[in-house]
Amino acid sequence: xxxxxxxxxxxxxxxxxxxxxxxxxxxxxxxxxxxxxxxxxxxxxxxxxxxxxxxxxxxxxxxxxxxxxxxxxxxxxxxxxxxxxxxxxxxxxxxxxxxxxxxxxxxxxxxxxxxxxxxxxxxxxxxxxxxxxxxxxxxxxxxxxxxxxxxxxxxxxxxxxxxxxxxxxxxxxxxxxxxxxxxxxxxxxxxxxxxxxxxxxxxxxxxxxxxxxxxxxxxxxxxxxxxxxxxxxxxxxxxxxxxxxxxxxxxxxxxxxxxxxxxxxxxxxxxxxxxxxxxxxxxxxxxxxxxxxxxxxxxxxxxxxxxxxxxxxxxxxxxxxxxxxxxxxxxxxxxxxxxxxxxxxxxxxxxxxxxxxxxxxxxxxxxxxxxxxxxxxxxxxxxxxxxxxxxxxxxxxxxxxxxxxxxxxxxxxxxxxxxxxxxxxxxxxxxxxxxxxxxxxxxxxxxxxxxxxxxxxxxxxxxxxxxxxxxxxxxxxxxxxxxxxxxxxxxxxxxxxxxxxxxxxxxxxxxxxxxxxxxxxxxxxxxxxxxxxxxxxxxxxxxxxxxxxxxxxxxxxxxxxxxxxxxxxxxxxxxxxxxxxxxxxxxxxxxxxxxxxxxxxxxxxxxxxxxxxxxx
Amino acid sequence: xxxxxxxxxxxxxxxxxxxxxxxxxxxxxxxxxxxxxxxxxxxxxxxxxxxxxxxxxxxxxxxxxxxxxxxxxxxxxxxxxxxxxxxxxxxxxxxxxxxxxxxxxxxxxxxxxxxxxxxxxxxxxxxxxxxxxxxxxxxxxxxxxxxxxxxxxxxxxxxxxxxxxx
Numbered sequence: 001x002x003x004x005x006x007x008x009x010x011x012x013x014x015x016x017x018x019x020x021x022x023x024x025x026x027x028x029x030x031x032x033x034x035x036x037x038x039x040x041x042x043x044x045x046x047x048x049x050x051x052x053x054x055x056x057x058x059x060x061x062x063x064x065x066x067x068x069x070x071x072x073x074x075x076x077x078x079x080x081x082x083x084x085x086x087x088x089x090x091x092x093x094x095x096x097x098x099x100x101x102x103x104x105x106x107x108x109x110x111x112x113x114x115x116x117x118x119x120x121x122x123x124x125x126x127x128x129x130x131x132x133x134x135x136x137x138x139x140x141x142x143x144x145x146x147x148x149x150x151x152x153x154x155x156x157x158x159x160x161x162x163x164x165x166x167x168x169x170x171x172x173x174x175x176x177x178x179x180x181x182x183x184x185x186x187x188x189x190x191x192x193x194x195x196x197x198x199x200x201x202x203x204x205x206x207x208x209x210x211x212x213x214x215x216x217x218x219x220x221x222x223x224x225x226x227x228x229x230x231x232x233x234x235x236x237x238x239x240x241x242x243x244x245x246x247x248x249x250x251x252x253x254x255x256x257x258x259x260x261x262x263x264x265x266x267x268x269x270x271x272x273x274x275x276x277x278x279x280x281x282x283x284x285x286x287x288x289x290x291x292x293x294x295x296x297x298x299x300x301x302x303x304x305x306x307x308x309x310x311x312x313x314x315x316x317x318x319x320x321x322x323x324x325x326x327x328x329x330x331x332x333x334x335x336x337x338x339x340x341x342x343x344x345x346x347x348x349x350x351x352x353x354x355x356x357x358x359x360x361x362x363x364x365x366x367x368x369x370x371x372x373x374x375x376x377x378x379x380x381x382x383x384x385x386x387x388x389x390x391x392x393x394x395x396x397x398x399x400x401x402x403x404x405x406x407x408x409x410x411x412x413x414x415x416x417x418x419x420x421x422x423x424x425x426x427x428x429x430x431x432x433x434x435x436x437x438x439x440x441x442x443x444x445x446x447x448x449x450x451x452x453x454x455x456x457x458x459x460x461x462x463x464x465x466x467x468x469x470x471x472x473x474x475x476x477x478x479x480x481x482x483x484x485x486x487x488x489x490x491x492x493x494x495x496x497x498x499x500x501x502x503x504x505x506x507x508x509x510x511x512x513x514x515x516x517x518x519x520x521x522x523x524x525x526x527x528x529x530x531x532x533x534x535x536x537x538x539x540x541x542x543x544x545x546x547x548x549x550x551x552x553x554x555x556x557x558x559x560x561x562x563x564x565x566x567x568x569x570x571x572x573x574x575x576x577x578x579x580x581x582x583x584x585x586x587x588x589x590x591x592x593x594x595x596x597x598x599x600x601x602x603x604x605x606x607x608x609x610x611x612x613x614x615x616x
Numbered sequence: 617x618x619x620x621x622x623x624x625x626x627x628x629x630x631x632x633x634x635x636x637x638x639x640x641x642x643x644x645x646x647x648x649x650x651x652x653x654x655x656x657x658x659x660x661x662x663x664x665x666x667x668x669x670x671x672x673x674x675x676x677x678x679x680x681x682x683x684x685x686x687x688x689x690x691x692x693x694x695x696x697x698x699x700x701x702x703x704x705x706x707x708x709x710x711x712x713x714x715x716x717x718x719x720x721x722x723x724x725x726x727x728x729x730x731x732x733x734x735x736x737x738x739x740x741x742x743x744x745x746x747x748x749x750x751x752x753x754x755x756x757x758x759x760x761x762x763x764x765x766x767x768x769x770x771x772x773x774x775x776x777x778x779x780x781x782x
Contacts, residue, residue: 215647381656390651392677416681419655421674479670480655 011142011171011383012132013179013375014125016159018077018228019201019342021045021124023132023143024372026380031183031373034135042368043131045124048072049110057127069095069260071110075230076124078202079106079117080162081155093234095256095263118158122165129166142169144379146371148203149175150223150396152442153454156482171382173481176200177207178218178393179374180340183365185211192335193219195324197353197361198371199316200341202228206320208327208334217392219327220415222319227312229270229343235308236266236300240281243298251285251294261285273305274345306348313352320356326415337361340370392417395482402439402448405533411476414444421477425491432464436472440484459488463495532580539583542590543570549594566590625679625692635693635750637683646680687772690749690765698758705762716770723778735778741771 012023012034020042024033033041040059048061049071056064065072073096079087084100091098091106099114101107107114125145132140145168147159156173163170177196184194191211198205205223209216240262244251251258265283272279278301285294324331339361343349354360365373380386395418400410411422426436436459443451462470474488489495546567550560570586578586626633629645651657653676655669682688694701719738726734745768752761 212643212647215650382659384659387657390654390657392650392654417677419670419674420677420681421671422678477670477674480673 010136010138010140011144011379012140013174013372013377013379014128014143014145014168015176015179015372015375016077016121016125016128016145016147016162017045017200017371018075018203018230019045020368021128022369022372023128023140024369024376025132025136026376026385031376033369033372034132036131037134043124043127044074045077045121046072046074047076047120047123049113055123057123065095065260066257066264069256070097072096072260073108073110073115073120075202076108076117076120078226078230079108080121081117081151081158082106093259095260118162118165121159121162125163125166125168129168141167142171142379142383144172144174144375144382145170146174146176146179146375148198148200148223148225149177149205149207149221150203150225152397152452153483172378174375174378175205175207175218175221175393175396176371177205177221177340178209178216178391179372179378180338180365180370181207181209181211181216182374182377182389182391183370184336184338184362184374185216190336193329193333194336194338195320195334195357196338196340197316197320197344198340199343199349200228201343202226202230204228204316204319206316206323208323208329214388215390215392217417218394219329220323221394221396222323222326223396224315224319227315228341231312232270232309232343232346233263233266236269236305237262239300239308240266240283240296240298244296247296249294249296258285269300270305270346273300273302274347277302302347309346309348313349316349317352317356320353331357334359338370339363340367342368393480393482394418395420395478397442398444399454399476399478399484400441400451402441405537406448407446407533408441408443408448408451412478416478418478418482419480421475423473423475426459426472426474427468428462428465428470429467431467433467433470434462434464435460436462438474440476440486454484457486461495462490463493465492532583535580535583535587536574539570539574539587542587543567543574546590546594562593563590566593623675623679624696625682625689626696628675628679629683631683633693633696635686635690635753637689639684642680642683646676646684649676686746687765687768690746690761693753694758694762694765697753698762701758701762702765705759705766708763708766712767716767716774719770719774720777723774723781726778727781731778731781735775738771738775738778742768742775745771 010025012025013031014023015021022033022041022043024031035041036043043058044062046058046061046065048056048064048068050056050064050068051071061072062074065074075094079098083104084091084098084106085104087098087106097109098106099109101114101116105116107116108120129140129143143163145159145163147156151159151173160170160173177198180198181194181196191213194209194211196205196207196209198207203223203225204227205221207221208219210219211217237259241251241253251262253259253262261283265281269279269281278299280297280299283294283296283298285296321331324334334357337353337357337359339350339353344361344367350361377386377389378391381389381391394415395412396414398410398414399412400408401424403409411424412420426438428436438457438459439448440454440457441448441451442454445451459472459474462472469492471491472488473491474486477485477487479485546563550563550567566586566589570583570590573583573586624633629642629649631637631642631645650673653669653672655666655673658669682692691702722734723738745764748764749761749768752758752764
């Protein structure tokens with residue numbers, strides 16, 4: 001027996017936010033945030049690449065947004081783990097330049113340097129690490145880093161890479177709402193069902209958790225990777241720009257300087273409207289024009305602001321209802337509501353949520369700090385220091401593989417508790433075949449083309465055997481980080497099949513939100529599309545099967561003729577790409593003809609042939 | 617492609633194979649097993665160990681998923697008692713299918729005051745299904761139980777569709 005591992009106390013929890021980042025550490029029964037020399041816990045997730053060669057991170061960088069808009073990078077979390085094609089619309093509203101790099105991955109262009117979102121996130125993480133080390137007086141090498149619950153596989157992996165670039169070993173990628181729940185139920189003594197509503201700068205998450213005697217169990221999660229405070233800002237930005245245009249100003253929104261100044265003004269307007277009934281904005285853009293068109297005075301009332309953001313707030317409430325339903329609960333079974341993220345300071349958000357759930361939200365923990373505090377608690381558990389708490393999280397999106405005709409068969413359903421596994425058996429379709437290709441998808445839609453491809457797997461080293469004889473058991477295992485692992489074995493010979501994984505970067509990554517919304521809106525269309533594929537496969541199998549059967553069974557000529565006629569009709573429909581209903585009718589006609597034949601030789605032969613077809 | 621024979625979820629939980637399990641006891645056992653086996657509380661020293669811990673933890677989660685739902689539990693039990701029973705018994709009585717079709721249409725048309733009594737009726741049908749499955753299993757008639765499980769699928773679907781409307 002080896003000696004027990006030495007406890008590593010300095011594992012911190014890091015909330016790597018769209019707007020702000022911070023670290024926290026477990027301290028005694030609670031946790032505390034790590035502040036900089038000025039006592040500030042929040043580090044703006046902003047990096048400025050100053051023309052003088054310095055790289056500046058945090059508050060100072062945020063202050064430089066106005067003077068160096070094209071060299072100051074913010075909201076990089078919106079870019080991480082995604083492709084330029086996914087980002088198209090968003091990139092246009094950023095004052096810094098985003099270009100397409102290798103495999104269509106986004107790169108931030110600063111002068112002649114092209115930086116990856118991972119590298120920029122790493123700079124933010126380094127600043128957080130340095131602040132934590134200064135506050136603790138000790139080096140920090142390990143961390144639990146949080147991500148929105150709705151981040152997909154690539155976004156999680158990219159966040160892990162950023163941590164590694166910053167010199168941090170990432171012990172766990174933890175979901176933000178789950179972390180927040182840990183911060184609220186810190187001693188694990190308060191059993192019940194909690195709803196965590198996390199509206200941050202760029203993303204929205206909602207999770208339903210059950211807390212039993214120190215076990216935090218996530219029952220369901222839902223969200224929107226593209227809904228947050230930035231979107232509220234954008235509504236005000238539009239309003240301000242419209243006022244400029246109305247006043248005949250020369251302020252152009254395509255000018256990064258103008259855009260940045262207007263954005264900063266919009267943000268402060270939004271913050272003031274959380275406490276005041278109306279707020280007036282006095283903006284002087286100091287344009288290089290003589291017409292004075294850079295000056296603007298604009299008053300916005302809270303009622304106007306609320307009317308503008310109401311549809312966005314409603315979208316979050318729809319997510320809340322879905323999460324409650326997915327948890328198998330009614331809304332009146334929620335015991336506690338926890339608010340996380342700066343945008344939950346907006347009175348309308350609180351009012352609407354309170355009206356929906358019928359409970360006053362908790363305000364005991366600062367919504368800006370809860371995620372980091374919770375992450376530090378999980379960090380302590382993973383360091384082996386705390387064995388009283390256990391966190392059971394779920395996978396946010398279903399995993400499946402592509403089957404015949406482009407449909408996706410779901411192997412692991414969303415909201416399954418992780419770790420989870422599923423073993424599926426495959427065979428070969430051709431004699432002597434020694435490899436099988438599989439494509440893995442993530443998403444809720446029925447068809448592969450509407451889900452996101454995670455990667456392709458090639459099973460190699462299958463012993464050469466007649467088609468259909470090899471039995472390859474493929475095990476899909478999702479670990480506690482929510483990351484998929486695959487292994488395969490030929491069960492007759494016990495040969496381990498090699499697996500080659502080709503990750504699908506650069507392929508269309510539909511927004512997770514869009515996938516989810518689509519899966520609801522398009523459930524009917526999907527069902528029909530899927531049905532059409534199934535019917536087509538069935539019709540093709542019937543044609544082949546019946547033809548085989550005709551060769552085997554010796555039938556009177558008139559019956560042979562009747563069967564062949566029905567087969568021909570069905571073939572014609574297939575060739576004409578007929579609709580599902582017509583194909584179905586054709587299949588039924590053929591079934592009727594074969595079934596009506598007195599001699600059941602043919603129907604049994606058809607059944608046999610069909611079964612063989614199905615097994616292919 | 618087919619799902620390979622699944623693990624015995626009753627064995628994973630150390631429980632006797634039974635259709636009726638106490639919800640509270642089951643949940644307590646799940647939480648205890650999770651504490652005993654979750655990788656977070658058992659950081660393995662080497663990779664092989666790590667995979668074993670992970671697999672054990674996945675088994676517990678997957679078994680819990682099956683056992684907590686009475687219908688999934690019933691399906692698992694039927695398959696354990698007589699492997700292939702569910703596949704053998706897929707063909708349902710045409711008369712039953714006609715009734716199921718009629719029910720589906722009724723659900724599709726139902727609105728307003730017609731919904732609550734319809735829901736009560738379907739819920740009663742489901743209860744009868746479950747009682748029948750229990751009775752068949754007590755008599756050792758596994759195939760008959762499997763057939764009734766297939767039939768119950770249509771009732772559950774009807775209830776789901778009805779709930780989706782409101």
